[in-house]
Amino acid sequence: MLEALTKENWEACLNEDFQVQIDDRNAVDMKLVSVSGFGRSLNGRREAYSLLFQGPGQPVLVQRIYRVQQPQLGSMDIFLVPVGKDAGGIQYEAVFT
Secondary structure, eight states: OGGGOOHHHHHTTTTOEEEEEOSSSOEEEEEEEEEEEEEEOTTSSSEEEEEEEEEOSSSOOOSEEEEEEETTTEEEEEEEEEEEEETTEEEEEEEEO
16 A cells, blocks of 8 residues: 555645554544655656654654554555654654655
8 A cells, every 4th residue: 555655645635634553542643744755766666755744742752663544545554753843743754765
């Protein structure tokens, strides 16, 4: 599923909420705030791109793979990395090549 998604699929979900599963019982909502393209990947199959999510200030999630769900795109496992903090909370990035 994840391999089939393109930058355009994610752009259709900009400013939408995604549920990020922290563990078996807890989840946080994050908003997809940016989708940035990098051009063709080395294998030439799809455009490389990154996603930026805005999460709450707490809890701060460590970088690892999380189960992420959204009604339009479904459920998938994504490697998220905390990359910044502002008054709105913590930003997390996912990169696809």
